[in-house]
Amino acid sequence: MSETEQTKIQVRGLSKVFGNHPKKALELRDKGMKRPEILEKTGQTLGLSNITFDVQEGELLVIMGLSGSGKSTLIRCLNRLIEPTEGDIIIDGENIPKLSEKALLECRRRHFSMVFQHFALFPHRSVQMNAEFGLEIRGIDKAERAKKAREALSHVGLDGWEDAMPSQLSGGMQQRVGLARALANDSSVLLMDEAFSALDPLIRKDMQQELLELQHRMKKTTIFITHDLDEALAIADRIILLKDGEIVQIGTPEEIMTHPADDYVARFTEGVDISRILTARHAMRPVRALARNDDGPRTVLHKLSENGLDSIYVTDRERKLLGLVEADAANRAAREGQRSIEDLISDDFPRVGPDEPLHNLFAMFNEKSYPIAVVDEERRLLGVVVKGAVLAQLAEAGEQ
Amino acid sequence: MAIDIPRIPLGDWIEAGLDFLTSEYSIVTRGISRVTQTGINALNDALMWMPEWALMAIIALLCWRLSGVRLAIGASLGLALIWNMGLWFPMIESLTLVVIATLVAVVIALPVGILAALSDKFYGLIMPILDFMQTMPAFVYLIPAIPFFGIGSVSAIFATVIFAMPPAIRFTTLGIRQVPKDLVEAADAFGSTRGQKLVKVQLPLSLPTIMAGINQTIMLALSMVVIAAMIGADGLGNEVWKAIQRLRPGDGFEAGIAVVILAMLLDRLTQTFRKTRKA
Numbered sequence: 126m127s128e129t130e131q132t133k134i135q136v137r138g139l140s141k142v143f144g145n146h147p148k149k150a151l152e153l154r155d156k157g158m159k160r161p162e163i164l165e166k167t168g169q170t171l172g173l174s175n176i177t178f179d180v181q182e183g184e185l186l187v188i189m190g191l192s193g194s195g196k197s198t199l200i201r202c203l204n205r206l207i208e209p210t211e212g213d214i215i216i217d218g219e220n221i222p223k224l225s226e227k228a229l230l231e232c233r234r235r236h237f238s239m240v241f242q243h244f245a246l247f248p249h250r251s252v253q254m255n256a257e258f259g260l261e262i263r264g265i266d267k268a269e270r271a272k273k274a275r276e277a278l279s280h281v282g283l284d285g286w287e288d289a290m291p292s293q294l295s296g297g298m299q300q301r302v303g304l305a306r307a308l309a310n311d312s313s314v315l316l317m318d319e320a321f322s323a324l325d326p327l328i329r330k331d332m333q334q335e336l337l338e339l340q341h342r343m344k345k346t347t348i349f350i351t352h353d354l355d356e357a358l359a360i361a362d363r364i365i366l367l368k369d370g371e372i373v374q375i376g377t378p379e380e381i382m383t384h385p386a387d388d389y390v391a392r393f394t395e396g397v398d399i400s401r402i403l404t405a406r407h408a409m410r411p412v413r414a415l416a417r418n419d420d421g422p423r424t425v426l427h428k429l430s431e432n433g434l435d436s437i438y439v440t441d442r443e444r445k446l447l448g449l450v451e452a453d454a455a456n457r458a459a460r461e462g463q464r465s466i467e468d469l470i471s472d473d474f475p476r477v478g479p480d481e482p483l484h485n486l487f488a489m490f491n492e493k494s495y496p497i498a499v500v501d502e503e504r505r506l507l508g509v510v511v512k513g514a515v516l517a518q519l520a521e522a523g524e525q
Numbered sequence: 526m527a528i529d530i531p532r533i534p535l536g537d538w539i540e541a542g543l544d545f546l547t548s549e550y551s552i553v554t555r556g557i558s559r560v561t562q563t564g565i566n567a568l569n570d571a572l573m574w575m576p577e578w579a580l581m582a583i584i585a586l587l588c589w590r591l592s593g594v595r596l597a598i599g600a601s602l603g604l605a606l607i608w609n610m611g612l613w614f615p616m617i618e619s620l621t622l623v624v625i626a627t628l629v630a631v632v633i634a635l636p637v638g639i640l641a642a643l644s645d646k647f648y649g650l651i652m653p654i655l656d657f658m659q660t661m662p663a664f665v666y667l668i669p670a671i672p673f674f675g676i677g678s679v680s681a682i683f684a685t686v687i688f689a690m691p692p693a694i695r696f697t698t699l700g701i702r703q704v705p706k707d708l709v710e711a712a713d714a715f716g717s718t719r720g721q722k723l724v725k726v727q728l729p730l731s732l733p734t735i736m737a738g739i740n741q742t743i744m745l746a747l748s749m750v751v752i753a754a755m756i757g758a759d760g761l762g763n764e765v766w767k768a769i770q771r772l773r774p775g776d777g778f779e780a781g782i783a784v785v786i787l788a789m790l791l792d793r794l795t796q797t798f799r800k801t802r803k804a
Contacts (some may be wrong), residue, residue, distance in 0.1 A: 204714060206710060206713055206714060230717075230718060232716075233716035234715065236718035237716075238715065245707040245710065247708060247711075247725075248730070249729045258715060258725075259716075262712075262715050268558050310715065364721040377705075434557060499729065
């Protein structure tokens with residue numbers, strides 16, 4: 126997420142009561158009663174209570190909760206497939222709950238496309254015609270919608286399947302069609318309702334990866350619902366945790382993992398392998414000593430012995446990482462009277478990006494046990510990770 | 526012991542109502558009568574104008590295209606038998622009545638069925654009426670038909686439409702209500718209007734069920750068209766009726782077999798249409 130982000134959707138005080146006397150239920154809610162009491166007293170089910178959050182332009186927001194937590198209700202309130210009882214949902218200046226029937230249709234066409242848990246493909250339409258559906262509804266002309274639908278199908282890797290019927294496709298491919306149908310529509314927000322939950326685990330992982338790539342390419346504002354924390358952590362920019370129709374916590378995956386708001390969240394996160402969430406950035410330490418490429422062998426030897434090191438990373442003036450020099454090599458060069466260390470720099474060292482999950486780092490600590498260099502996209506050295514630091518970080522997170 | 530409870534004159538009220546309708550709306554009924562009779566005559570003339578073998582060939586071709594060789598051969602053999610028994614023209618007359626009654630029934634049933642599917646209120650209103658229409662003994666419809674439209678084929682059509690329409694309405698309603706909820710939701714989510722939702726999603730998906738209803742309507746129409754011989758409708762029913770009056774079981778069975786052949790032909794044809802649309 127960039128720093129200069131814009132708010133796409135503002136949800137303010139959104140509530141939903143299922144039943145004929147919503148006012149009564151909301152009154153009791155305002156007196157501090159919870160869902161079970163309200164149900165017992167009034168027979169009304171408090172589906173959502175006072176939900177407030179923002180969705181940033183281009184982010185992938187995951188709404189997570191167990192079944193009955195209200196997540197499906199919440200996503201359907203956004204485009205009013207379910208009529209909210211109170212509250213505001215503001216998208217590009219329009220307040221969705223206040224829209225007239227006609228304006229609502231227009232709003233759904235322009236702003237929302239949805240991907241469903243059980244795909245909800247139209248069985249009487251070919252893959253191509255399914256992908257064209259949203260555009261057809263909007264009255265886009267034939268050639269234009271055929272082109273856009275083909276592009277969307279191509280985005281999700283379904284080239285050549287245009288004429289197939291949905292029933293001929295596997296579950297994973299059917300959901301690709303569902304995704305293509307949503308993408309072709311070119312709406313500003315993508316709503317995904319447990320979109321991958323009906324797929325088997327391997328396909329599911331693939332689809333998550335592909336969604337991330339698509340999201341990276343297209344920067345589409347996405348609201349993704351899931352009951353699966355692993356899935357949420359794998360794809361989310363931010364996570365909203367729902368329980369009994371209320372928000373328990375909003376935060377990045379790391380915040381949720383490392384600082385769970387209450388026991389409920391903590392129990393949720395218990396089963397998760399922390400090393401998949403924490404990244405190299407968390408375990409990274411500043412570099413204690415660094416050689417420059419215009420240093421001579423003796424300077425390097427001095428830095429090594431001063432810091433008690435066997436090897437040292439070498440950068441240029443812009444702090445770009447060039448490689449690593451070992452103490453043995455520097456010693457030999459100093460004895461032989463070489464003036465430069467350029468020839469000593471070895472390229473055989475481990476390096477990762479700052480977002481590399483910690484569990485990928487274990488395998489990289491080889492026998493020589495060089496610290497792992499953490500570099501950014503321009504190859505600038507950000508820090509190093511030593512074996513002990515990884516373990517320490519995991520232990521610390523585990524205690525919390 | 527008998528307690529003298531005054532009899533509720535339900536029958537008298539109905540008769541008074543029917544009298545009122547026939548006398549006050551005779552222009553309407555006569556208009557309907559004329560239009561319907563014209564339709565019947567035109568279709569009859571067209572079908573009878575063709576030589577028997579030509580119509581047989583057309584029907585066989587239709588069977589072959591829609592279903593396959595087996596139905597084509599079966600249809601040809603059956604029609605040849607009817608021709609051979611000298612029942613060709615009565616068969617055509619019955620076919621005409623069935624076709625026209627079914628058309629009228631479907632034209633009314635589709636919008637009514639769609640409305641009943643979309644509105645719970647209308648559904649609650651129409652369902653008891655349909656129960657009434659279906660369980661009332663079929664003969665009863667013949668009686669008011671005569672004062673409305675006089676003796677003959679138009680009355681037969683009127684009674685047949687009322688008797689045969691309910692399945693088409695019911696199946697249309699059922700078909701639309703059975704469209705999976707998530708598909709309707711998907712249509713809504715993309716911003717479909719009611720009309721778009723109906724035309725692009727609900728109707729295409731309920732078509733097999735609607736066709737099953739129309740198939741039922743055709744079968745009921747055929748059975749009613751035969752009974753309608755009692756009020757002077759032409760066709761195979763008339764042959765049966767004559768055989769009863771003259772006590773000639775042979776003639777009666779011949780006409781009966783012709784009805785069975787026609788029924789099987791119509792049934793198989795509409796069924797294959799249903800299946801081909803589903804695939």
